[in-house]
Amino acid sequence: MSVSDHVDFNQFIEGVKKRNPGQLEFVQAVQEVAEDIFDYIQDKVEYHEYQILRRIAEPDRVVSFRVCWEDDNENIRVQRGWRVQNNNAIGPYKGGIRFHPSVTESVLKFLAFEQTFKNSLTGLPMGGGKGGSNFNPKGKTDHEVMRFCQSFMTELYRHVGADVDVPAGDIGVGAREIGYMFGQYKRITNQFTGVLTGKGLEYGGSLIRTEATGYGTVYFLQNMLERIGDSVDGKACIVSGSGNVAIYAAEKINQLGGKVLTLSDSGGFIHDPDGIDLEKLAWVKELKDVRRGRIEEYAKEFTGAMFHTGQRPWAVPCDLALPCATQNELNGDEARMLVKNGCSGVAEGANMPTDLEGVHVFKDAKIRFAPSKAANAGGVAISGLEMSQNSARVSWKEHELQDHLVEIMRGIHDRCVEFGGNLGDEHIDYVRGANIAGFVKVADAMLAYGVV
Ligand code: NDP
Secondary structure, X not given: OOHHHOOOHHHHHHHHHHHOOOOHHHHHHHHHHHHXXXXXXXXXXXXXXXXXXXXHOOOOEEEXXXXXXXXXXXXXXXXXXXXXXXXXXXXXXXXXXXXXXXXXXXXXXXXXXXXXXXXXXXXXXXXXXXXXXXXXXXXXXXXXXXXXXXXXXXXXXXXXXXXXXXEEOEOOEOHHHHHHHHHHHHHHHOOOOOOOOOOOHHHOOOOOHHHHHHHHHHHHHHHHHHHOOOOXXXXXXXXXXXXHHHHHHHXXXXXXXXXXXXXXXXOEEEEOOOOOOHHHHHHHHHHHHHOOOOOOHHHHHOOOOEEEEXXXXXXXXXXXXXXXXXXXXXXXXXXXXXXXXXXXXXXXXXXXXXXXXXXXXXXXXXXXXXXXXXXXXXXXXXXXXXXXXXXXXXXXXXXXXXXXXXXXXXXXXXXXXXXXXXXXXXXXXXXXXXXXHHHHHHHHHHHHHOOO
């Protein structure tokens, strides 16, 4: 087959839409990657001949199952659970579990697809997967969450394993949920293995896993700025979300001398012109992790801070923006507003928080834009190192892991520069760089296996 025989980009996307009806998030993620890959593989016949991109965009399998549990009032509740195993060409499937009412098969397929490229970018041997349920942990008691997690794992355990598929946390799944799921896996299988990451330190977890995604996102931002002789120091930053990723991104910005102006949740955002410093962040951590409260309480606690009900923070003028809440939380108009207000760098802590139009606005404006698959890979990288520690039955010291995280994020940055440069000026297209660098390793492994 010659290159000219191959389907063009539009035909490819039409095919993806046809095979995945109504799965808007999945199609969006594939389209964003395909825009760059089609260009890159134009003259690379083997990738076409072996239909590599088409095969990566078709999950190895999607497991869907019923999850029954009993609430505290003895009502029987029924939820839907999934595990999407997208691609294991370079290692066991790896990716988080999300518990949120917005979870659908499309959302998990997009996340598993993205995860495949992200995990490849880390340089560690991990394939891509993702799972979750439309269960809403908010407002549930610990016992209800425990019963749900146990029921979820009672089905999931057949599909995962330390060398098969290693889930972790994501939205709505933190240390508490991982503990309940690991306990149930151990009970059913009678095995103590590294089947989940993000575990408590007492039972095989890794130091700095909790901090790694947020810290890593800011390290990536710092790498982009250092390349042009700049830094986070003294910059006004807006952050969305107030969960795991947002809190540790805000912490690292503070440590590097930046000022965090905003945080948010699904109820709205808070704006603190004095800055959300480390002391205030400690209060937010307690609010979210212990009291499981809402971010609007911040404005009652700290004078000068305002809460904006039902709004997102992107109209607040800033130097740097870090969307760290969820997918499609920053659209084209909001991207234009950021650019107009002088924002010169964006690093995505959440997965695909900027919609396709927004991505194009940032690319056209040539601001420094770090896409999620590169910028938030620090979490899964430390998860990969948690797997290594579990296999070797050792625990590495904090400073060793911190060094690894810094080094891995620099490596990802440099690979993005390698594949995203050459535009004739100093500007780097980090989206293109991340897509191509992530693709090449997976694609070459798939070529080695032939048609499987
Ligand atoms: P958490 O559950 O800890 O926090 C999620 C935050 O986002 C909460 O503040 C939540 O607010 C907010 N949020 C969720 N859905 C919406 C929505 N529809 N609109 C507005 N705000 C919303 O999750 P994480 O911090 O772990 O994850 C955040 C993002 O980072 C996700 O995209 C996740 O996939 C990604 N990510 C996470 C990694 C990790 O290590 N945890 C690794 C790599 C990526 P509320 O409480 O009101 O719902």
